[in-house]
Amino acid sequence: MLSSAVLLLAAGHLAAAVPAASSASRPAETTVEPSLTAIQSAEATVKPVTTVWLENIDFQSAAGDPNMAWLATQGITLSNYYATTHPSEPNYCAAAGGDNFGMDNDDFNTVPANVSTIVDLLDTKSISWAEYQEDLPYAGFTGFNYSTNQKTYANDYVRKHNPLVFYDSVTNNATRARQMKSFVDFETDLKNQQLPQWAFFTPNMTNDAHDTNITFGAKWERSFMAPLLNNSYFMNDTLILLTFDENSSYGIANKVFSILVGGAIPENLKGTVDATFYNHYSTIATISENWGLPSLGRWDCNANVFDLVASKTGKSNAVLNFNDKHVYFNASYPGPLSDALYSNVWPIPTNSSTCANGKGVLPSIVKTYAGQKATFNYTSVYPYDALTGLDVPSQ
Ligand SMILES: *[C@@H]1O[C@H](CO)[C@@H](O)[C@H](O)[C@H]1NC(C)=O
Ligand SMILES: *[C@@H]1O[C@H](CO)[C@@H](O)[C@H](O)[C@H]1NC(C)=O
Ligand SMILES: *[C@@H]1O[C@H](CO)[C@@H](O)[C@H](O)[C@H]1NC(C)=O
Ligand SMILES: *[C@@H]1O[C@H](CO)[C@@H](O)[C@H](O)[C@H]1NC(C)=O
Ligand SMILES: *[C@@H]1O[C@H](CO)[C@@H](O)[C@H](O)[C@H]1NC(C)=O
Ligand SMILES: *[C@@H]1O[C@H](CO)[C@@H](O)[C@H](O)[C@H]1NC(C)=O
Ligand SMILES: *[C@@H]1O[C@H](CO)[C@@H](O)[C@H](O)[C@H]1NC(C)=O
Ligand SMILES: *[C@@H]1O[C@H](CO)[C@@H](O)[C@H](O)[C@H]1NC(C)=O
Ligand SMILES: *[C@@H]1O[C@H](CO)[C@@H](O)[C@H](O)[C@H]1NC(C)=O
Ligand SMILES: *[C@@H]1O[C@H](CO)[C@@H](O)[C@H](O)[C@H]1NC(C)=O
Ligand SMILES: *[C@@H]1O[C@H](CO)[C@@H](O)[C@H](O)[C@H]1NC(C)=O
Numbered sequence: 505m506l507s508s509a510v511l512l513l514a515a516g517h518l519a520a521a522v523p524a525a526s527s528a529s530r531p532a533e534t535t536v537e538p539s540l541t542a543i544q545s546a547e548a549t550v551k552p553v554t555t556v557w558l559e560n561i562d563f564q565s566a567a568g569d570p571n572m573a574w575l576a577t578q579g580i581t582l583s584n585y586y587a588t589t590h591p592s593e594p595n596y597c598a599a600a601g602g603d604n605f606g607m608d609n610d611d612f613n614t615v616p617a618n619v620s621t622i623v624d625l626l627d628t629k630s631i632s633w634a635e636y637q638e639d640l641p642y643a644g645f646t647g648f649n650y651s652t653n654q655k656t657y658a659n660d661y662v663r664k665h666n667p668l669v670f671y672d673s674v675t676n677n678a679t680r681a682r683q684m685k686s687f688v689d690f691e692t693d694l695k696n697q698q699l700p701q702w703a704f705f706t707p708n709m710t711n712d713a714h715d716t717n718i719t720f721g722a723k724w725e726r727s728f729m730a731p732l733l734n735n736s737y738f739m740n741d742t743l744i745l746l747t748f749d750e751n752s753s754y755g756i757a758n759k760v761f762s763i764l765v766g767g768a769i770p771e772n773l774k775g776t777v778d779a780t781f782y783n784h785y786s787t788i789a790t791i792s793e794n795w796g797l798p799s800l801g802r803w804d805c806n807a808n809v810f811d812l813v814a815s816k817t818g819k820s821n822a823v824l825n826f827n828d829k830h831v832y833f834n835a836s837y838p839g840p841l842s843d844a845l846y847s848n849v850w851p852i853p854t855n856s857s858t859c860a861n862g863k864g865v866l867p868s869i870v871k872t873y874a875g876q877k878a879t880f881n882y883t884s885v886y887p888y889d890a891l892t893g894l895d896v897p898s899q
Contacts, residue, residue, distance in 0.1 A: 558722075572761065582778050586759050589607070590750055593607060594841070596665055600667035601615060601670075602801075606840060609843050615671045635667070635704045637687075639651075643683070643689060687705075690705070743812070744764065746762065746765065747761070764778075781808055793817055798860050798865055800865070
């Protein structure tokens with residue numbers, strides 16, 4: 505699926521899952537009022553980062569699409585960018601909280617309030633943020649899905665493609681919840697020059713290729729991006745990640761076609777390829793590196809940072825030998841949001857001072873989990889031990 509974020513068009517990221525059924529109809533009310541007000545005190549000096557995610561398309565199919573190929577000429581193709589597992593929802597979850605908590609489903613999952621997200625990191629420097637979810641009926645909507653066609657209920661907005669909505673630390677806070685906005689709000693914020701510095705865009709199920717195909721999704725993405733690429737306000741120092749939540753073939757490595765575009769891309773790098781290993785956790789790590797923010801102490805801790813940013817800050821990225829490591833990223837580990845490998849233990853984040861290139865872990869997270877030993881149990885699915893220093897926080 506396509507989804508994007510202002511500050512990285514894709515970034516994403518927790519324990520005792522409560523798979524719950526949602527009610528069949530849209531709730532009559534929520535605790536959150538719609539708002540046109542953007543988060544305040546944005547720092548004008550930092551780069552906005554935006555992420556747009558499309559859905560379920562294999563790397564080769566996406567790379568072969570002419571509109572994707574055109575977008576690639578506008579930026580840097582990331583040829584070793586991986587999702588974290590299947591299906592969709594855990595990947596969106598990962599981009600917000602630095603973990604998918606073993607999720608292997610698209611259920612009405614919620615993550616407890618003591619689990620932090622990228623929002624807590626951004627808040628430490630008053631960096632403005634928002635999500636733009638196409639066809640979200642109103643800002644702060646937390647329902648399972650919504651269709652603009654109230655006769656056919658055609659697939660449209662779906663909760664499973666909204667990275668922040670899983671987190672109680674976001675939805676229980678009205679100020680935060682109303683930063684989950686719609687594409688209509690995006691047009692308003694763009695016109696008023698009130699875009700946030702970090703944003704995540706999720707097109708609807710038609711445009712993100714989920715219910716259509718790469719030809720349709722890529723055409724939509726090009727039509728969405730082309731005018732923005734010519735908008736000097738939108739482009740000003742902006743880095744946009746265009747990516748997919750997951751590859752559609754479960755039986756192979758879960759690589760997703762990804763492109764960095766935007767005003768932050770120097771002319772001489774347009775049309776080039778960066779083969780560094782990245783995954784959805786790299787989006788959080790890149791945000792931390794770009795703004796000097798701490799880590800969530802989860803899979804973002806030592807994740808590789810986009811070279812465009814890492815080369816400026818001197819952060820060295822780890823090299824992964826895929827042939828040796830047999831890393832596929834196509835299954836979930838035993839966790840509190842896993843159906844197949846359920847474990848009632850929510851992972852305890854690390855407090856390592858090495859996270860986020862030496863910025864360490866967000867102090868409120870260290871305090872919350874003080875005295876508890878970090879628990880990561882990823883070895884049962886992948887040889888993650890071999891990746892220590894790459895995407896497994898030190899314990
Ligand atoms: C939308 O939510 C309703 C109620 O939970 C459910 O019956 C339906 O299958 C959902 N549709 C989609 C596309 O998720
Ligand atoms: C998705 O959004 C497009 C406009 O971008 C709209 O034409 C289409 O009808 C929407 N899809 C659904 C299922 O509502
Ligand atoms: C609610 O969210 C705002 C904005 O992110 C934040 O400043 C505030 O601390 C949050 N409140 C609580 C109780 O977490
Ligand atoms: C792609 O999806 C669009 C919209 O649903 C459809 O019109 C078109 O025929 C599809 N193309 C292929 C090759 O399936
Ligand atoms: C920007 O606009 C110019 C003409 O005004 C056009 O030639 C160019 O293709 C546009 N660029 C993009 C990325 O759409
Ligand atoms: C770009 O940002 C700089 C400072 O951050 C500002 O001075 C300039 O006016 C901006 N340009 C546009 C076109 O918004
Ligand atoms: C993941 O991919 C590997 C390599 O192709 C394959 O052997 C394995 O069965 C896949 N796992 C799942 C859960 O599909
Ligand atoms: C899915 O990603 C893998 C890389 O991990 C790529 O080799 C493969 O081509 C993709 N699937 C298809 C059918 O393109
Ligand atoms: C976090 O919240 C969950 C769910 O309420 C609880 O089980 C867990 O003990 C809490 N962890 C800490 C460190 O407070
Ligand atoms: C970090 O966690 C370890 C236990 O895993 C503990 O011994 C240490 O005191 C913690 N450090 C801080 C700063 O909380
Ligand atoms: C880790 O996962 C494996 C495989 O599911 C399980 O056997 C083991 O008990 C788990 N270890 C911990 C510490 O939870």
